[in-house]
Amino acid sequence: MAQTFPALAERLGGQKAALLKFASSLPAKLLLLTAVFVIVAEVFIIVPSVADFRRNWLMQRMVAAKIASLALEASSGAQLPERLRQELLTTAGVHAVSVKRPDLRRLVLGMPDETQIAAVYDLRSEGFFERMLDGAKAFAAPPGRLIRVIASSGMMAGEIDAVIDETPLRSALWHYAGNIFWLTLLISVLSAALVYLALVGLLLRPMMRITRNMVSYRENPEDTGRIIAPSSRSDEIGIAEKELATLQTQLTDFLREKARLANVGLAVSKINHDLRNMLAGAQLVSDRLASVADPTVQRFVPRLIRALDRAITLCSNTVSYGRSEEPPPKRAPFALRPLIAEVNESLGGEELNGVKISVSVPAGLELFADRDQIFRVLFNLLRNSLEAFREADEPPEQPAIDITALREGDTAYLRVSDNGPGIPPLVRANLFKAFQAGASTSGAGLGLAISAELVRAHGGDIFLDDTVSGAAFVLKLPAVAHVSPPSISDADVFDGKLAQDSISR
Numbered sequence: 034m035a036q037t038f039p040a041l042a043e044r045l046g047g048q049k050a051a052l053l054k055f056a057s058s059l060p061a062k063l064l065l066l067t068a069v070f071v072i073v074a075e076v077f078i079i080v081p082s083v084a085d086f087r088r089n090w091l092m093q094r095m096v097a098a099k100i101a102s103l104a105l106e107a108s109s110g111a112q113l114p115e116r117l118r119q120e121l122l123t124t125a126g127v128h129a130v131s132v133k134r135p136d137l138r139r140l141v142l143g144m145p146d147e148t149q150i151a152a153v154y155d156l157r158s159e160g161f162f163e164r165m166l167d168g169a170k171a172f173a174a175p176p177g178r179l180i181r182v183i184a185s186s187g188m189m190a191g192e193i194d195a196v197i198d199e200t201p202l203r204s205a206l207w208h209y210a211g212n213i214f215w216l217t218l219l220i221s222v223l224s225a226a227l228v229y230l231a232l233v234g235l236l237l238r239p240m241m242r243i244t245r246n247m248v249s250y251r252e253n254p255e256d257t258g259r260i261i262a263p264s265s266r267s268d269e270i271g272i273a274e275k276e277l278a279t280l281q282t283q284l285t286d287f288l289r290e291k292a293r294l295a296n297v298g299l300a301v302s303k304i305n306h307d308l309r310n311m312l313a314g315a316q317l318v319s320d321r322l323a324s325v326a327d328p329t330v331q332r333f334v335p336r337l338i339r340a341l342d343r344a345i346t347l348c349s350n351t352v353s354y355g356r357s358e359e360p361p362p363k364r365a366p367f368a369l370r371p372l373i374a375e376v377n378e379s380l381g382g383e384e385l386n387g388v389k390i391s392v393s394v395p396a397g398l399e400l401f402a403d404r405d406q407i408f409r410v411l412f413n414l415l416r417n418s419l420e421a422f423r424e425a426d427e428p429p430e431q432p433a434i435d436i437t438a439l440r441e442g443d444t445a446y447l448r449v450s451d452n453g454p455g456i457p458p459l460v461r462a463n464l465f466k467a468f469q470a471g472a473s474t475s476g477a478g479l480g481l482a483i484s485a486e487l488v489r490a491h492g493g494d495i496f497l498d499d500t501v502s503g504a505a506f507v508l509k510l511p512a513v514a515h516v517s518p519p520s521i522s523d524a525d526v527f528d529g530k531l532a533q534d535s536i537s538r
Contacts, residue, residue: 063229063232063233063237064229067225067228067229068225070225071218071221071222071225074217074221075214075217075218075221078213078217079210079213079214079217080165080168080169081161081165082209082213083165083168083169083172083206083209083210083213084161084164084165084167084168085164086168086205086206086209087164087167087168087171087202087206088156088159088164090202090205090206091154091156091182091184091197091202092156092184094127094182094195094197095156095182095184095193095195097127098127098130098193098195099130099132099193127195127196127197128179128195128196128197128198129195129196130193130194130195130196131193131194131195132192132193132194133192133193133194149179150179150180150181150196151178151179151180151199152180152181153180153181153182153183154167154180154181154182154183155182155183155184156182156183156184157183157184157185157192168206171199171202171203171206172203172206172207172210174199174200174202174203176200176203177198177200178198178199178200179196179197179198179199180196180197180199181194181195181196181197182194182195182196182197235270236270239264239266239270239274240270242261243261243273243274243277246259246261246277247277250281254281254284254285254288255285255288255289255292256285257282257285259281260278260281260282260285261274261277261278261281262278263275263277263278303483307409307483310412310416314379316338319334319337319338320338322334322337323338361490362402362403362406362487362490362491363403364401364402364403364491364511365401365402365403365404366399366400366401366513367399367400367402367404368396368397368398368399369394369398369399369400369438369445369447370392370394370396370398372404372407372408372411373392373394373411373436374392375408376408376411376412376415377390377415379412380412380415380416380419385419386419386423387432388418388419388422388432388433388434389431389432389433389434390415390433390434390435390436391433391434391435391436392436392437393435393436393437393438394436394437394438394447395438395439395440398438398439398440398445398512399512399513400445400510400511400512400513401511401512401513402491402510402511403487403491406487406490406491407487407510409483409484409487410483410484410487410488410495410508411449413480413481413483413484414449414480414484414506415434415449416480417480417481418434418449418451418453418504419434421451421453421454421504422451422453425453425454426454427454428453428454429452429453431452432451432452432453433451433452434449434450434451435448435449435450435451436448436449437450440512442512443511443512443513444509444510444511444512445508445509445510445511445512446507446508446509447507447508447510448498448505448506448507448508449505449506449508450498450500450503450504450505450506451503451504451505452502452503453503453504454503455500455502455503455504456497456504461497464481464497465481465482465484465485465495466482481495488508488509488510491510491511492511493508493509493510493511494508494509495507495508495509
């Protein structure tokens with residue numbers, strides 16, 4: 034039972050949400066307007082019809098009263114029995130009748146009590162709106178209410194004045210209004226339903242189809258399957274569908290072209306990033322060649338240096354936006370320590386500039402990954418740390434980079450940390466996004482983005498570790514499950530400890 038009420042509440046909440054959604058939709062508004070128009074039509078039909086029914090009913094009573102007066106006049110002045118007089122009044126449906134001719138006014142039947150007459154209605158001068166107002170008053174007439182009615186017609190000589198009980202009129206009005214209400218309501222509802230269905234078929238459904246297509250297309254505008262298929266209609270709806278299909282086709286083609294350009298742009302940026310690092314290494318070699326005393330070398334080294342400077346400047350200024358996919362990694366087992374030593378050699382002494390790199394990696398630790406791609410990852414991380422040292426406002430007195438690693442099963446954890454200025458909090462949210470996480474002023478923000486893409490292509494992960502100072506990145510990479518038999522010289526691995534190796538330049 035405890036789970037019944039939440040389920041019921043959730044179902045009721047869903048029904049309420051669906052009802053609110055329908056209430057704000059175009060079909061609901063059209064349905065409401067149709068209902069309002071039906072009510073207005075009912076009013077315009079019933080009110081005049083009731084007014085005409087009332088007038089006809091009163092005229093019938095006046096005709097009956099005239100006939101009764103003619104019967105009395107046919108007696109040539111003889112006094113009719115009271116019983117016959119009452120039968121004439123009852124038959125005519127009146128309480129008193131008087132006839133007015135040009136020469137005289139005569140009370141024919143009954144004796145009206147003027148104090149009990151509630152209203153006087155002159156049917157000769159009653160206008161259209163006055164008849165409708167009098168008809169509305171007759172609906173609320175109290176039982177036994179007496180009214181005085183004056184009328185004349187072509188079939189009557191002079192005028193006839195009668196006192197009538199309005200209670201039968203009130204009952205007849207309610208009966209007539211009920212009949213005409215249900216009849217006109219049925220006709221109005223059928224007409225409104227036909228109009229509503231016609232509008233739904235001609236306008237609402239095509240508009241809802243266009244709306245749903247626009248919402249679906251907005252979710253993925255590059256999907257050609259979401260482009261609307263125009264109907265064969267030649268009216269405004271058909272024109273709108275054709276124009277929308279043309280617009281979506283053009284926009285999809287534009288987005289595809291833009292995506293292709295973006296792919297090329299990011300591919301160029303990635304090449305630019307790695308090429309700049311390579312050119313920086315070549316520049317260091319050219320600096321060493323400048324110290325060679327050979328005349329031929331001295332002749333060509335300045336040209337080489339200028340060409341490298343121009344190439345590095347071009348790479349630094351070439352920053353394009355886009356996205357490209359790295360090739361899939363070519364996995365093979367390799368030892369991690371020699372790879373780190375190779376990265377260190379690639380940096381060179383001028384690049385390190387006194388920064389101490391400490392390596393603490395088991396000698397038998399092997400990764401099962403693409404060696405060249407992991408080289409790029411480590412190279413990018415070390416270059417970022419060195420650039421952070423160079424651009425720090427207050428660099429540490431003894432800049433250092435620590436590289437440690439350990440294995441847990443078939444997973445290796447590699448940690449690269451430094452004691453530099455660290456990474457600002459605002460940069461951390463977009464740390465591994467291209468063009469958004471560059472910590473240095475001269476970089477394009479691609480190093481960490483490329484590194485993250487390469488690591489994740491191996492099924493691993495890279496993340497920023499929490500440190501008190503500096504920055505620390507942790508790489509999670511696949512390792513070779515088996516452990517190579519340790520040699521006698523590898524006492525650090527043989528004792529189960531991490532190898533300690535310190536490299537400084």
